[in-house]
Amino acid sequence: MDKQKPILVAGHRGLAGGAIVRELAAAGYGRLLRPAREALDYRDREAVRRYFDVERPAAVVVAAAKVGGIRANNDFPVEFLLHNLQIQNNLIEAAADFGAEKLLFLGSSCIYPKHAEQPMREEALLGGPLEPTNEAYAVAKIAGIKLCQAYFRQYGRPFICAMPTNLYGPGDNFDLAGSHVLPALLRKVHEAKSAGARTVQVWGTGRPLREFLHVDDLASACRFLLENYCGMEIVNVGSGQEVSIRQLAELICEVVGFGGGLEFDSGAPDGTPRKLLDVSRLTGLGWHARIPLREGIAATYAWYRAAYDAGTARN
Numbered sequence: 001m002d003k004q005k006p007i008l009v010a011g012h013r014g015l016a017g018g019a020i021v022r023e024l025a026a027a028g029y030g031r032l033l034r035p036a037r038e039a040l041d042y043r044d045r046e047a048v049r050r051y052f053d054v055e056r057p058a059a060v061v062v063a064a065a066k067v068g069g070i071r072a073n074n075d076f077p078v079e080f081l082l083h084n085l086q087i088q089n090n091l092i093e094a095a096a097d098f099g100a101e102k103l104l105f106l107g108s109s110c111i112y113p114k115h116a117e118q119p120m121r122e123e124a125l126l127g128g129p130l131e132p133t134n135e136a137y138a139v140a141k142i143a144g145i146k147l148c149q150a151y152f153r154q155y156g157r158p159f160i161c162a163m164p165t166n167l168y169g170p171g172d173n174f175d176l177a178g179s180h181v182l183p184a185l186l187r188k189v190h191e192a193k194s195a196g197a198r199t200v201q202v203w204g205t206g207r208p209l210r211e212f213l214h215v216d217d218l219a220s221a222c223r224f225l226l227e228n229y230c231g232m233e234i235v236n237v238g239s240g241q242e243v244s245i246r247q248l249a250e251l252i253c254e255v256v257g258f259g260g261g262l263e264f265d266s267g268a269p270d271g272t273p274r275k276l277l278d279v280s281r282l283t284g285l286g287w288h289a290r291i292p293l294r295e296g297i298a299a300t301y302a303w304y305r306a307a308y309d310a311g312t313a314r315n
């Protein structure tokens with residue numbers, strides 16, 4: 001990729017997009033396009049086309065999406081399906097029509113069947129029913145993959161797809177109604193410690209297994225793929241390490257320094273029992289995750305405390 005040409009990072013204010021901007025800027029990419037949300041709504045097809053007509057990005061990163069944790073996904077399937085289809089369709093179509101030389105579409109590990117063989121290989125896609133709590137989001141992401149692959153096959157457009165596992169890191173959403181488990185527990189444990197509470201509530205049984213990837217690792221993988229990969233096959237991006245939700249909660253208590261107990265709310269959904277990606281395609285290409293979970297949680301907690309104190313955390 002040419003470092004002097006314009007690159008659109010759609011979703012630059014989000015967890016993934018923000019980290020991708022930092023990564024590309026640090027690597028010397030000098031023209032990163034970051035239209036403000038108020039100035040350009042990616043759900044508006046005509047507005048997106050006008051923007052592309054003027055700016056002509058040479059590469060596009062589709063990190064803009066309606067995202068959220070298990071509860072938000074379960075409660076708002078219309079927005080998760082409709083808004084994501086609109087955002088990605090408009091960006092992918094405009095990238096093709098206005099001459100982008102490369103596009104990277106970010107999917108999610110929830111595209112794989114609920115009971116996919118673990119660790120989940122890329123070939124598991126469409127091999128069985130999806131997890132119901134995030135089916136709408138998963139269907140939208142699968143449609144995005146298929147659209148990129150269709151442009152690749154029919155028009156030879158190098159539109160590639162990365163499938164990240166559960167992400168976390170600085171800039172995450174700490175709003176308890178919408179957030180993913182890791183920021184939610186960091187906040188709950190921090191608040192329990194500050195309030196001198198005896199316990200922290202954890203949704204579900206604590207038994208589901210999840211893999212977590214620091215968003216700076218994701219950003220590094222995205223740059224690696226943009227620079228080195230040009231295939232139709234989707235590529236999993238993960239750390240290869242999994243923990244149970246109970247183990248995650250215990251680790252967060254250690255990092256925060258909370259000595260109280262955990263209280264499991266088995267009335268809340270567990271979601272997918274296990275979600276571990278097979279990352280051998282990506283490691284085979286030469287990329288590996290670097291940030292250990294404990295270190296990543298400690299850095300995220302430091303960021304959260306600073307943002308919380310400054311009143312700028314998303315909550």
Ligand code: GFB
Binds near residue numbers: 069167204245
């Ligand atoms: O991160 P999370 O919301 O999403 O939840 P998923 C992971 C697990 O943590 C579930 C449990 O078993 C939750 O029940 N959990 C425990 C909590 N306490 C909490 C809490 O306070 N907040 C939250 N949010 N969870 C998402 C999908 O699935 O994964 C998205 O809904 C996306 O579509 C994302 O794919 C990566 O890992 O279950």
